[in-house]
Amino acid sequence: MTNNSTGTPQSETNKAIGTMSTETVSSGQNTQLPISEQLSDNIEYLEKTFAGSSDIVFKHWNYGPELQYTACSVYYESLVQEDTENYMKITLQDLVMHEVGPGMEATPQDIRGFFEHDGVSGKKASVITDLLQLVDHISNGRLIIVFEGWNKGLSYKAQSVETRQVSESVNESVVQGPRESTVENLQKNLGLLRLRLKTPKFKIEMITAGGETKTAVAYGYIEDVVDKEMLAEFKNRIAQIADLEVLETSYIEQIIEDSTYSPFPQHRYTERTDMAVAGMLEGKIAVLVQGTGGILLCPGLFTEFFQSSEDYYQRTVNSTLIRWLRIVAFLIALTLPSVYIALSTFHPELIPTVLLLAVLNAREGIPLPAFFEALLMEFFFELMREAGVRLPRPVGSAVSIVGALVIGDAAISAGIASPIMVIVVALTGIASFSIPQYNIAISLRILRFPLMISAAVMGGFGMMICFLFILLHLCKLRTLGQPYLAPLAPLRLSELRDVLIRVPLKTLLRSPRDLHKHKHKPVK
Amino acid sequence: MRRLRISRSFRTRCLPVMLVTLIFAVTGCGEIKDINHRALPIVMGIAPGDEKEFRVALQIPLPGQQQYTVRTVSAEGETVSQAIQRVQTNVENHLDLLHLKLIIFHLDLIKDGINEELEYAIRSRQIAPKSYIAATESDIVKLLNSTKERVEQDGTTFYNFFSQTAGWTPDISNTQLWEAYRAVHSSSQDYMAAIVGIGDDEMLESRGSAVIAGGKMVDRLDSEEMLLVNIFNNKFQGAVIQVLEKASVMVIGAKVRNVVSIKSGVPKLHSKLTLTVSIEETKGEPSPGEIRHQLNEEMEGRFMMILNRMKKHEADLFHIGQHFRRILTPDEMKKWRSEYYPQLEASIEVETLIRNTGDLIDQ
Numbered sequence: 001m002t003n004n005s006t007g008t009p010q011s012e013t014n015k016a017i018g019t020m021s022t023e024t025v026s027s028g029q030n031t032q033l034p035i036s037e038q039l040s041d042n043i044e045y046l047e048k049t050f051a052g053s054s055d056i057v058f059k060h061w062n063y064g065p066e067l068q069y070t071a072c073s074v075y076y077e078s079l080v081q082e083d084t085e086n087y088m089k090i091t092l093q094d095l096v097m098h099e100v101g102p103g104m105e106a107t108p109q110d111i112r113g114f115f116e117h118d119g120v121s122g123k124k125a126s127v128i129t130d131l132l133q134l135v136d137h138i139s140n141g142r143l144i145i146v147f148e149g150w151n152k153g154l155s156y157k158a159q160s161v162e163t164r165q166v167s168e169s170v171n172e173s174v175v176q177g178p179r180e181s182t183v184e185n186l187q188k189n190l191g192l193l194r195l196r197l198k199t200p201k202f203k204i205e206m207i208t209a210g211g212e213t214k215t216a217v218a219y220g221y222i223e224d225v226v227d228k229e230m231l232a233e234f235k236n237r238i239a240q241i242a243d244l245e246v247l248e249t250s251y252i253e254q255i256i257e258d259s260t261y262s263p264f265p266q267h268r269y270t271e272r273t274d275m276a277v278a279g280m281l282e283g284k285i286a287v288l289v290q291g292t293g294g295i296l297l298c299p300g301l302f303t304e305f306f307q308s309s310e311d312y313y314q315r316t317v318n319s320t321l322i323r324w325l326r327i328v329a330f331l332i333a334l335t336l337p338s339v340y341i342a343l344s345t346f347h348p349e350l351i352p353t354v355l356l357l358a359v360l361n362a363r364e365g366i367p368l369p370a371f372f373e374a375l376l377m378e379f380f381f382e383l384m385r386e387a388g389v390r391l392p393r394p395v396g397s398a399v400s401i402v403g404a405l406v407i408g409d410a411a412i413s414a415g416i417a418s419p420i421m422v423i424v425v426a427l428t429g430i431a432s433f434s435i436p437q438y439n440i441a442i443s444l445r446i447l448r449f450p451l452m453i454s455a456a457v458m459g460g461f462g463m464m465i466c467f468l469f470i471l472l473h474l475c476k477l478r479t480l481g482q483p484y485l486a487p488l489a490p491l492r493l494s495e496l497r498d499v500l501i502r503v504p505l506k507t508l509l510r511s512p513r514d515l516h517k518h519k520h521k522p523v524k
Numbered sequence: 525m526r527r528l529r530i531s532r533s534f535r536t537r538c539l540p541v542m543l544v545t546l547i548f549a550v551t552g553c554g555e556i557k558d559i560n561h562r563a564l565p566i567v568m569g570i571a572p573g574d575e576k577e578f579r580v581a582l583q584i585p586l587p588g589q590q591q592y593t594v595r596t597v598s599a600e601g602e603t604v605s606q607a608i609q610r611v612q613t614n615v616e617n618h619l620d621l622l623h624l625k626l627i628i629f630h631l632d633l634i635k636d637g638i639n640e641e642l643e644y645a646i647r648s649r650q651i652a653p654k655s656y657i658a659a660t661e662s663d664i665v666k667l668l669n670s671t672k673e674r675v676e677q678d679g680t681t682f683y684n685f686f687s688q689t690a691g692w693t694p695d696i697s698n699t700q701l702w703e704a705y706r707a708v709h710s711s712s713q714d715y716m717a718a719i720v721g722i723g724d725d726e727m728l729e730s731r732g733s734a735v736i737a738g739g740k741m742v743d744r745l746d747s748e749e750m751l752l753v754n755i756f757n758n759k760f761q762g763a764v765i766q767v768l769e770k771a772s773v774m775v776i777g778a779k780v781r782n783v784v785s786i787k788s789g790v791p792k793l794h795s796k797l798t799l800t801v802s803i804e805e806t807k808g809e810p811s812p813g814e815i816r817h818q819l820n821e822e823m824e825g826r827f828m829m830i831l832n833r834m835k836k837h838e839a840d841l842f843h844i845g846q847h848f849r850r851i852l853t854p855d856e857m858k859k860w861r862s863e864y865y866p867q868l869e870a871s872i873e874v875e876t877l878i879r880n881t882g883d884l885i886d887q
Contacts, residue, residue, distance in 0.1 A: 344559040349622035349652055353566065356559075356623060357679040360587035363560035370558055458547075459556075465547070 033131040039148035042131065043072055049135055050074075056138075061088050064106050071147045074134075079141035080158040087143050087156050091125070108149040115154060128153045139214065166192070171438065172272050177313040181271045186216055186290035189273070193220060193286070196277040207238065209289075211245030216290040217252065225283045230480050234285050234298060237480075249294035252287050256298065258478050263443040266479035268300035275309045299479035301486055303499045306330070308436035311502050319502045326435060327500070333432035333444045337374045338455035338463055340424045344370045346459025362418040370421075371456035377417050377425040378452070380407050382445065385429075560587060563617040566675070567682050569664030570641060571630035573600035573607075578633075580607035583668045584615065585679050594675045596668040604644050621650040625683040627701065628658045628667070629717065631734065631741065639708050639739035646705050653702035656686040659717040659734045659741075667722055674727040685728055686718070694754040694763040695747035697733040708739060711860045712845025716745065716753070737839030737861070745830070752826050756780060756797065756842055765801075767818045770810040773801040776879060784847040786864075793844055793870040797823065802880035812878050820874040827872050835866050844868065 036042050043058060050056040055078040061071045073088060092106055094114065115127050128134050128144070134153050138144055141159030166188070169181035182189045190204055201223040209215040219238065221231060237256040246252060250269065257266045268284075270276055271293050276286045279297040287296040306326045311319040343351055344359060351359060366373060384403035388396055407425065411417040428448070435441045447470060454462030477484035487495035497503040565582035573579035581598035597614055601607030612619040627645065629638055645651045660667055674681050684690035686698040697716040707715050716733040723729035733750050735743040745753065751763055755778050763775040777800030785792045803815065810818075834841050838861045845860045852860070 345556050348559050348562065348564060348620070353623060353625060353680045353683060354678075356564065357585055357587075357592055360560055360564070360585070361590070361592055363558070364587040366560065469544075 035129060035131055035134065035146065035151045035153055037149055037151045039070055039072060039146060042134075042146050042153075043074075045131055046074055046134070046138075050138070063088075063092060064108075069106075069108055069148055071145055073143055073145045074138055075143040075158065076138060076141060080143050087158065088145060090156075091145060091154060108147050111147055112150045112152070116152070125154045125156050128155050136214070163188070169272050172270060172275070172309070172436070174308070174310040174313070177310055178272070178274050180273060182273060182288075182293035182295060184291050184293055186218060186288055189288050189293070189295070190218060190220070192273045193276060193280075196273060197222070197280065202280070207241070209241045209246035210243035213245045213247065215246045217241060217246060217287065218289075219285050219287045220280060221285045222280050222283075225281065226285060227283060227482075230283075230299070230482065231285065233481050238287075246289055248292045249287060249289045249296045252289065253296050253298075256480075258480070262473065262477055263446045264302070264474065264477065264484070265305070265437070265439040265443060266300055266477070266484065268297040268304060268437065269439060270295050270297060272309055278309065278312070299482050301479065301482065302474060302484050303488060305437040305440040306435070307498065312505065312508075316502060316504045323500065323502055329431040329434040330444070333428055333435065333441070334447060335451060335463070336424055336428045336431070337378060337448060338451040338466075340420070341370045341374055341452055342455040342459045342463055345456065359418075359420055362420045365415055366418050367415070369456075371452065373417055373421050374424070374452055375449075377407065377411070377421050378428075378448065380411075381425050381429055557618045557620075561617050562620045563615050564620050564623040566623060566679060567626045567628065567668060568621070568624055569598075569628040569630070569660070569668055570604060570633060570638075571664045572632050572636075576600040576607075577602050578604050578607050579664070580604060580611060581664045581668050582608075582611055582619075583672070583675065583682075585675070586617075592676070592679070594672045596665060596672065598665050604641055605648070621648065622652070624651050624655050625680075626656045626658060626686065627651070628660050628664060628720070630664055631659050631661050631719065634659055634717070634734055634736060634741040637739040638736075642701070642705050642708055642739075645701055651701065653700065653705070655701050656683070657699055657701055657704050657717050658686070659719045660721060661719065661731070662721050667720075670722045671727050681727060685720075688759075688761060692761075694759055694761060695751045696730050697750055697754070698759075704736070707736070711857050712840050712849070713843050714738075714839045714841055716750070716841065719744070735834070735837065735839050735841060737837055742837035742839050743833060749826065749830055752823065752830060753841055755799075756827070764804060765819065765823075767815055767822065770808060770818065771806045771815050772804045773815065773819065773878075774804050776800050776802055777877075782844070782847050784844075784851065786848070786851050789864075789867075791848055791864045791868050793847070793868060795827075795870070795872045797827075797872060797874045798877065799823070799874065800877045800879050803878060812881060816876040816878060819876045823874040824872050827874075828870070831868075831870055835868060838862060838865060840865060844870075 047058065053076075055076050057073075057075055057077050059073045061073065063069050063071060071088065091111070115125065128137060129152050134144055134146075134155075137155045143156045143158040144153050145156070146153040163185045164183045166180050166183055168179040172181070173179075180192065182192065193204075194202070199222070202220060203223055204218050204220040206216060206218050209217050217238070219234070234256070238252065240255055241252065244251070244255065246255075253265075253267045253269065254260070259266065268279065270279075273295075276295040276297060280286050284297040284299070287298060306323060311323065314322075344363070348356060363370075368376065380403075384399060384407065388399045388403070391399055408422060412419050412422060432441045432444055435444070451463060451466050454466040456462075458465070474485050475483075475489055483490060486492065487499065497508060502508070563584045563586070565584045567583040569581040569583075571579045571581070577600075579598055579600045581596055583594060583596050585592045585594050597611050599607050599610030599614065601610055608619065608621075629641070633641070646653065671681070678684075680687075680690075684692075686692055686696070688698065692698055697718045699715045699717055703713075703715050704717070707713050714735070714737040716735050718733050719731040720728045721731050730747060732744050732746045734741045735745060751765070754760065755763055755775060758778060758780070760775040760778045764772055765775060766772050777798075779798045781796045781798075783794045783796075799819070801819070803812075831842065840861065845857065845865065848860065848864070849857060852864070856864075
């Protein structure tokens with residue numbers, strides 16, 4: 001009995017919650033709240049909705065014979081252009097030009113007839129029937145005009161917020177190649193991409209992230225090149241953002257990535273349009289977000305983090321050598337401190353005698369064991385790097401001067417660190433800076449420490465164990481269903497043309513693009 | 525009754541982390557000593573002791589702020605390891621033989637046999653098998669002390685003396701520890717150890733080589749003989765041979781072909797040594813043919829002389845027995861030194877090619 005009596009209300013509540021949540025999710029699109037024919041009702045609703053915002057403007061107009069009809073335009077002052085008055089004029093002018101003839105004889109019926117039958121207008125206007133949609137449009141920086149006696153509203157695109165001009169890429173600078181980088185305007189960015197991909201196969205799909213921001217998110221791909229199953233999986237995952245607030249492209253990265261706790265980035269991030277286009281030509285999906293310049297290339301495979309757009313603008317031999325340099329830099333940045341610890345505490349026999357004697361002299365009088373010395377110096381270095389990133393630019397140089405003194409000379413003369421250790425830390429730092437993708441350099445910073453600990457505990461054997469774990473993780477990692485280490489593991493020889501060596505561009509460009517369909521089968 | 529079950533997320537996530545953490549607990553990393561708390565001797569000398577069986581002397585570079593100093597520490601013991609233990613008690617840092625580059629045995633010790641010492645060196649697992657071995661007639665402590673100043677300037681001096689990439693020449697034998705250890709268990713490979721002494725002006729003075737067979741010194745070769753053995757064993761780098769009094773030639777290539785057979789229990793060997801030489805210096809005006817002829821004869825003569833001496837000592841310096849391994853059974857090979865080798869009938873044919881006469885000889 002008790003069960004029955006409690007069961008019913010519970011299920012009712014569940015139902016209620018269910019309907020409520022559907023309502024909130026779809027409030028922008030489905031729920032009907034029709035615009036009233038009474039202008040005052042509409043204005044009252046809008047005034048209530050936008051109450052408390054000082055930048056909302058309600059501008060009342062009178063028009064028609066003897067100015068007997070009323071209309072009202074609503075917009076955010078902070079978002080739209082200053083010449084807003086023109087829109088009412090434009091609306092009337094459109095009518096005058098095509099239907100009513102000269103004079104001030106427009107009636108609501110004329111307006112209604114004209115816009116409902118898609119009359120040619122001077123500025124692009126869309127007709128809105130729903131009040132909630134009206135609110136959406138105002139929030140998006142459009143100008144709304146509602147008329148007395150017509151249950152529809154006109155929405156004009158009038159947004160004008162100052163945006164940054166297309167400028168040189170700051171984070172991914174190159175010597176050769178285009179300098180342009182993305183800005184914070186989605187349409188501009190999409191335009192930059194379209195300029196480079198003049199084909200109808202380049203599809204751009206738009207979705208709106210949910211929550212309060214209503215951010216427009218676009219993703220583009222090239223229809224014939226992209227893997228269909230991967231695209232389906234991507235769409236499936238990005239649907240999650242419908243009720244999440246998205247402020248930056250990296251939000252999307254974190255929402256759609258396979259392994260949240262992996263130190264390795266699973267998608268590539270760029271602000272260069274040429275890189276984004278090259279990625280899409282290889283079958284990637286590019287994600288752009290309104291209000292931020294970052295482009296996310298999904299999926300990002302391990303080997304791709306060693307590629308830079310400049311690799312393709314330079315001659316084959318040069319870029320292959322530089323590719324190798326980066327791989328060596330990767331290994332140095334990952335292992336050098338731990339190799340030093342392992343060699344100096346466990347395997348001194350591996351150090352050539354002359355160097356050994358030099359190391360012995362250098363380490364004489366250092367109070368800390370090699371591991372703690374390395375840990376301390378790495379900590380100093382990371383501290384300096386973090387301080388340098390966050391500080392305003394004029395102060396930044398002060399950090400580098402102080403840092404150079406602390407990590408360099410002073411630490412040695414104070415007897416805290418040995419010169420060899422300073423070399424090791426400095427080399428590690430320089431090596432990690434020479435990796436083109438910033439986010440994989442961060443994962444190196446993280447992995448360096450477990451490696452150092454294992455080297456301090458078990459020497460080369462410990463490093464081996466640690467490497468095995470890293471390798472296992474890398475082999476297991478999937479990104480959008482694709483193996484992260486491809487084409488190294490599983491080995492696909494035909495795709496190795498852009499991994500360890502960069503084959504001549506002639507060969508690289510001739511390779512059939514739809515090859516991609518047969519590769520990277522998602523692993524279930 | 526409900527069974528207590530470990531949850532799946534615990535099994536897949538926490539358990540591996542716990543197990544990996546346990547690895548660190550069992551490593552015993554607390555015993556690891558930092559590099560600057562280790563004494564890493566570079567040269568070890570072993571000699572018969574005054575009171576006890578062995579005296580072991582170690583030359584240890586000790587780090588300093590600017591320049592390291594070299595100290596020679598020695599102690600006596602009934603066994604080599606005991607003597608090293610005694611040294612350890614006198615040294616403030618942890619003694620570590622990992623970086624040993626050279627082991628010098630006193631000749632008196634080699635005459636009694638050094639097989640046990642070699643076994644110890646390998647079994648200790650500290651001494652690198654690629655470290656060199658040498659012999660000396662001088663007092664080892666004095667030898668190590670006298671070379672101190674030179675080692676202080678360059679820690680690798682001793683190593684360089686034997687290293688093929690530095691100051692080694694083919695008239696010094698540069699046997700490594702593993703080669704000596706191999707001879708302990710091999711029935712057909714014997715070795716030599718360079719005999720060094722305190723030099724007057726130089727740090728070390730080469731005084732020929734000791735031939736060691738069955739762990740004991742059986743003969744002594746001078747540097748000319750040493751050169752031939754090395755050329756025959758394909759170590760001819762920079763070797764210069766004097767041809768009578770007429771010319772000196774530099775060996776730039778040496779190739780040996782051996783044809784072996786056993787007829788009615790008697791092993792037969794025919795070797796063909798092809799020498800490629802370039803003429804370095806001439807006296808008078810010898811013709812190329814003359815030089816070739818002289819060189820061939822001289823090499824043949826020296827080879828036969830050394831081989832006959834070695835046969836007497838049952839020391840297989842040229843590793844001739846190796847070529848009979850495909851004919852003799854393993855059991856027969858064990859008797860190689862005692863039964864077959866002394867009966868060996870060997871002949872050698874030397875062919876010389878003069879690659880470069882320079883302007884020294886008119887063709």
